[in-house]
Amino acid sequence: MTVRAPADTHEVFNQSPPFVDVDLYACDAALQDAVRANGAAGEAEALSAFGRRWGSAAMAEAARLANEYPPRLKTYDARGFRRDTVEFHPAYHGFMAESIGEGLHASTWTAEGAPAPAPAEVARAARFYMVAQVENGHMCPVTMTRAALGALAAEPALRDRLLPKILSRHYDPSFRPWWEKAGMTLGMGMTEKQGGTDVRANTTRATPVGDGYLIDGHKWFMSAPMCDAFLVLAQAPGGLTCLLMPRFRPDGQVNGLRFQRLKDKLGNRSNASSEVEFVNAFAWRVGEEGRGVPTIIRMVQLTRLDCAISSAGIMRMALAQAVHHARHRTVFQRKLVDQPMMRLLLADLALDAEAAVAVVLRLCRSFDGAARDPQEAARARLLTPVVKYWVCKTAPAFVYEAMECLGGNGYVEEGALARLFREAPVNAIWEGSGNVMGLDVLRALAREAEESRAVLAALGAEAAGLPGVGETLAAIERTLAAPEREAHARSAVERLALLAAAAALATGAPSGIAEAFARARLGPSGGRTWGTAPLEGSVVTRLIERVLPA
Ligand SMILES: Cc1cc2nc3c(=O)[nH]c(=O)nc-3n(C[C@H](O)[C@H](O)[C@H](O)COP(=O)(O)OP(=O)(O)OC[C@H]3O[C@@H](n4cnc5c(N)ncnc54)[C@H](O)[C@@H]3O)c2cc1C
Structure with missing residues (x-):
């Protein structure tokens, strides 16, 4: 119960109470009808529990905090060594742990990386729709992680190595190589200064070395820079190619991602969106050269x-x-x-x-x-x-x-x-x-x-x-x-x-x-x-x- 001190000069009345501590599923007739109509009626009880959790006053307050204290880029440490890390408010990490714990990044895939049986998409979408009512910024890495498996299907051997970490329901924000972590998240870098829609204008280069490529260039927008790996587009000898760039090289060294700035955005403030340069950054090819798009x-x-x-x-x-x-x-x-x-x-x-x-x-x-x-x-x-x-x-x-x-x-x-x-x-x-x-x-x-x-x-x-x-x-x-x-x-x-x-x-x-x-x-x-x-x-x-x- 909230205890309020009386106002000295007037009585406060005729204000609507906060819209919190509601079941976001049970109070939404249109959502319930759509869930039923699209084959997910069996999820009703679980969706209602989800709706109560996400409709709580505590979640609403956490959303306020995650957005009022936006992430900050730490380019260097106190001694001048590059860090290239991003600090988030604990409320942001709380949302990541909640959504990943619920499998919003993974529930539409089987353990083998194939599409999960129906109604996996509808059941996840109903949850995603409720999360969007509360906090949107953290949904960016959640959606990119789940979607990346669509592209990684073009490189099954690489995908299979990463799958257990991608599908893990443990959110692990530590800055370590992906293979040491309890779970990993994935981002995406396509947009460059001279063109976002027109990705064929990308100038970032990918040079083959050993079993991978070295990437040099930049991305003008790359959101969720604390992800553990990024699908990027770059010009390889055979044309525009999709590659997966991990934060740490296979030898355990920090990879060559240099974050320049975080965007000062109109909204989506709890999510970090970076400008980044790649300096000899290691990456694996995903799909054939020239088949990036x-x-x-x-x-x-x-x-x-x-x-x-x-x-x-x-x-x-x-x-x-x-x-x-x-x-x-x-x-x-x-x-x-x-x-x-x-x-x-x-x-x-x-x-x-x-x-x-x-x-x-x-x-x-x-x-x-x-x-x-x-x-x-x-x-x-x-x-x-x-x-x-x-x-x-x-x-x-x-x-x-x-x-x-x-x-x-x-x-x-x-x-x-x-x-x-x-x-x-x-x-x-x-x-x-x-x-x-x-x-x-x-x-x-x-x-x-x-x-x-x-x-x-x-x-x-x-x-x-x-x-x-x-x-x-x-x-x-x-x-x-x-x-x-x-x-x-x-x-x-x-x-x-x-x-x-x-x-x-x-x-x-x-x-x-x-x-x-x-x-x-x-x-x-x-x-x-x-x-x-x-x-x-x-x-x-x-x-x-x-x-x-x-
Ligand atoms: C908050 C935020 C986060 C982002 N995060 C990422 C990220 O993580 N990774 C990433 O790769 N990108 C990211 N982006 C970039 C985003 O995807 C691009 O801004 C977007 O694709 C548009 O590209 P552009 O900015 O280069 O605009 P342009 O390509 O220059 O387009 C400008 C306008 O022209 C229109 N247009 C383009 N071509 C045509 C045509 N042929 N006919 C008519 N109209 C046309 C477009 O619809 C658009 O309205 C992010 C953007 C924002 C705002």
Whole structure:
């Protein structure tokens, strides 16, 4: 119980209590429906225990600390020797231990490094989505570690040596060679000063020596620099190549990674993002020389999925805070949640939060089924950039609107909204920015034309009967057939995302929710800001009640 001293000059009342000590699973009807619809109903009890732990006041306070005391680079020690280490607040290490202990970096892989059986992706995504509601920075190394195994599949012998340490559920932050540690984490370095999207412009060089390569050059962004090894791209004699660069050389010496600075970032502050130079840094090749992009893309597909899951989680927490506040705050003698304009605004926001979690978990089911079902594989290929585009782009404006529901308190750092707001844009920028997602969708449609058409037809069938579905399909076809389709790719991608979301709601949410979403988002009515959707009173009530039980 919190004991508060009385204010001298006035009584404090009509403030909403903190939204803490909640079960993040049990209070989220949309999440529960999506988990059930995508084959993970058996996880409900474990997810509820997870939701209680992550919804606690202690976790919320730790998240505040991890972000208020950001990491610091220690380039040299007191005697001038290079150290190149990063110091984090203990709260950050606590989050790493929690997430790795839960297997969020590993649970989608078997002990042999193959994709784990269904519903591994959906079950992990439900947890990842809850973690994103609390602390985002530490999720960067967690997602990179799990995704790196996608790329390491190109080099099975190397992967098998590292696997026991990667899959270990012990977080070991000590600065030692990976083989001496209880567990290891992995990062990724692709982006250079002259080009991030255009990695073929990389100038970092890889020179073959013995059973490895020596790397010279730099990376302009390399997050989570205290990882134990990094997948990097560099120019080898045979072209752009993927390599794995450990922090310590095989002889136990510290490897040649020289961290120049940590980025001073808008958000994601608990996570360190470095600028780094490589000086004769040792690395192993992963995949063939010249096949760097196709090799690392197997990692990037998974990190893109995680960006979408995480943004859906950010949206969920922002909305839950808004509804919680509106239920407690009285303005003009009436609770905010009973005021007509606020009700429509909250319900309109809830439509997108419902859609985000539904479409994201449906996509995770495609990853679960991809190994044995070509249709699910095609769906995962086409819809990952589509879903990343829409969910990650929706989140920043969505959080801002939810923030406004809390009035001035929403804008102040002590609440969760300010941090969520600063956190939201990065998921759209990294792992391929918005336009790059548009190009990737066009690439999938060109290269896997037949499979992609089948995905479109399946979405149309699943959403059949909902308002605006026929028109949306026709508009997508028109855009894709136009000679200037690259210029209009965003329009096709956005429509595809809305169609996929309507289909996911049609097959997973209770009746009426998909209909309301399709009417508001596929139909001609509704404005460009939230609170303008054509929603009837009974649907408004239902949507708000689904956000949080009264
Ligand atoms: C906090 C943070 C952490 C990061 N951590 C890492 C990391 O750990 N490892 C790593 O490798 N990178 C990391 N990045 C880098 C990130 O992945 C890149 O910033 C991103 O891929 C964009 O590359 P760029 O910055 O070079 O921008 P550019 O490639 O210059 O792109 C600028 C803009 O142009 C658009 N664009 C590009 N090509 C086209 C085109 N053909 N048509 C139309 N528009 C186009 C892009 O969508 C983008 O909006 C991080 C970035 C941030 C912000």
